Amino acid sequence: MTQTGRISFREDPNPELRDGELRDGQASSSGHDHASTPLLDIQDLDVTFTTSAGPVPAVRGANLTVYPGQTVAIVGESGSGKSTTAMAISQLLPRNGAITGGRIEFQGTDIAAADRKQILALRGSEIGLVPQDPMSNLNPLWRVGFQIKEALVANGIAKGKEADRRVVELLAEAGLPDPERRANQFPHEFSGGMRQRALIAMGLAARPSLLIADEPTSALDVTVQRQILDHLDHLTDSLDVAVLLITHDLGLAAERAQHLVVMYRGHVVESGPALQLLQDPQHAYTQRLIAAAPSLSSRRLVSQRERARTRQDAEKAARARDPLPGRHDDGDDVIVAENLTRVFSIRGRAPWEKPTPFTAVDDVSFRLRRGTTTAIVGESGSGKSTVAQMVLKLLEPTSGQVRFDGRDLAQMSSKELFELRRRVQPIFQNPYGTIDPTYSIFRTVEEPLRLHGIGTRRERVARVRDLLDKVALPTGVMDRYPNELSGGQRQRVAIARALALEPEVVVCDEAVSALDVLVQAQVLELLNDLQSELGLSYIFITHDLAVVRQIADDVLVMEQGRVVEHAPTEQVFTDPQQEYTRRLLDAIPGRSIELAGSRILGDLEEAQAPTTDSMVSEDEQEQAVRGPIASEGEDPYTTGGVV
């Protein structure tokens, strides 16, 4: 068991605890050898929200147990009730939410109906919280140090000068460099990762015995995510704090927690020791989650052969076009970027201070072959989105050029440019921000058609219907508005809009980063299907290498504006040349976990042999495409078209 139990790469500060857990082989409720009384015991919890449409059940009969010092993860998609369950513990539900049944025993007392004073005594000092989004969880108007100090003062840990000193210690403990200066800064002067560290310092300030970590790193880059989770693990282990981790990422949960609780539509559908649950999932939903997690089963989706055929067709079609004067012969490459550089100047604070030049993109060159996908990978600030903006001609390069179909973007006439806008389309990250909330779905998708004067009104209606069908949305959504759709559905609308003009190139800037794993998997499959069907070329920008493996043919790894590695996808995964790429790869959660029915991917060195083997045969790859759960027909969760 200890040999296959490589649950993570991190140094395990407490191997005893883990082994004990694994030897159990049973749900923790059946007994625990290091602590017999649970710290938290939730029994048959019901939470209901009162809405204008009547009561909506959010959690139904949920059970879960956390022992002192243990890490338990609740896994599920958004709307599964995982956060609601956690927030109910210290009565942090929104105003319209209430506990309508069950018990929450904390340290032996039922706190489900505790009064305000009792709960106040527990918040912070016994139950800490590390919230989801570091951007919105610090008050922008107070210095970071002050906000942590509040937690110390309110819980009677320290006050005055002593508290100030403690704040600096806490920030240092959370891994923030230069904590003294940082304590005096405002949240907007912090990066996302730094803010999350400050929030961890805040959550642990009063040394609680239970820390609720609600998607603590979902909003962060993978590498930062890994650092912060490692640090959180280390801290909670050394302080012996129990952690209730809430996440939609099964790989991450399995890597960090000893015990998993899977929630679906308000119910706990399965729970058990992490490894056992991953290797032998009983519930169909758990099986589906495992199949969808890109970090666990990544392979290039869709058959190579089929794609090669459509690619050749697309190339032939492109060659058949008359060569125009001034056109560069780029062969089969639809987009060619040569020595792209973009320098921004940052204005000084006083008028006489000279602006400082900042090179966001530094000498980047790449070629995008028709019908293929090139991924641009890097952490935030690496310049990947700036490259995308230059390819879309939303931003002019300082030097270098971008050619589309052999024509330099900078020299295009306004007519050619209008044509470019039709042939190159973007899909952006946030499906909540990129669709006009006052436009109906029909109008959203129809707008580009109308703008480019395509078809009569009736033809356009038919075309929109066709597009919505293509992205697996029912025609019924045409008259609806964005706020009535889920995030996944909105991203499909954005894709339908991008495809409306039958573009040749689609630039996806973090197009799936904001989505749940299940929705992400669906959108990726959709993009892949559309590629093999229509011969589209993608530039796919992401910070998540796990996703890259599912969609890209070539990978460009960017760091601080420069390309540090440029290679075919499989080569990047099996034989990364740069330290930076290796770090990005290491940051993918749960890569080393053995799954139900699949082979061990193992650590990087070990992963090489089996992975290259499976890459040799295309047929074998095709089989592996849909992940380890093969029996699709029997799985009620894989057949539903719309999320």
Place this chain on the structure above:
Amino acid sequence: MTWYVLRRVLQMIPVFFGATLLVYFMVFFMPGDPIAALGGDKPLPEAAQARLREEFNLDKPFLVQYFLYLANIFQGDLGSTFRGQSISGQLADAFPITIRLAIIAIVFEAVLGIAAGVISGLRKGTWIDTTFLMLSLLVIAVPTFVLGFVAQFVLGVQLRVMPVNVGRDPSWENLLVPGMVLGAVSFAYVLRLTRTQVAEVAAQDHVRTATAKGLPRHRVVSAHVLRNSLIPVITYIGIDLGMLMGGAIVTESIFNIPGIGFHLWDAIRAGENTKVVTIVTLLVTVFVIANLIVDILYALLDPRIRYVSKS
């Protein structure tokens, strides 16, 4: 921060010139001949009228008049009325009265409006919220002069708790009711604005985080909800300070208070264009300074504003 304030001060200069030019232009083309009307039924002799026109530069073209006026102002001379009274002397008497009235109105609308708004916003949807909302709607719907006359009739004539006419040299107490009438509509707006803001901020993530770290409710409300909610409210109150000065015209005529509004109304009726322009310029200056104070307060309240030049 220094640069922020300096930039705002510099921005006041074109506003000042623009406003005076515009007002002067409008007054210049006002119908009627104030000099001819000076004598009432018995018109002044032609020669006397011509002399007055020359004295007040009325015979010169518009732009020359405007620049002569500006030159006088910068020499500290606000001029005199056609009847020969010193405008600066009149304003020195009237201005403190209106300032007092405006202070009462501002304190009334800010203190009560914010307090009621916070209660309403935190208890959104309860009976107390509904009551405050209905009250504010009522105050907004009823015109100020109706409210003024009702207050005057009920409190002054029937209950006799205040003088019906305030008259010369009013005390703070005498101005209390007129001040509240003046600030009534703004009170309703402040209440509504605060309510919306508080309800919105109270639902924000960082407020939940503040609660989760163990802060008692009053701390969460004062440090994390109220401060964040106040930014737009303060903007509104600052702009309102300027509006109150103008709004004082109605209130001051109802209660017979010899303040700025009273004088402005008087000057417009008599066609005293120099006086009109001077008073309006004064009001514009108050307005601009109030806005400057708001901008500075804004920067003090929100650290993010101070760094705006960085991007």
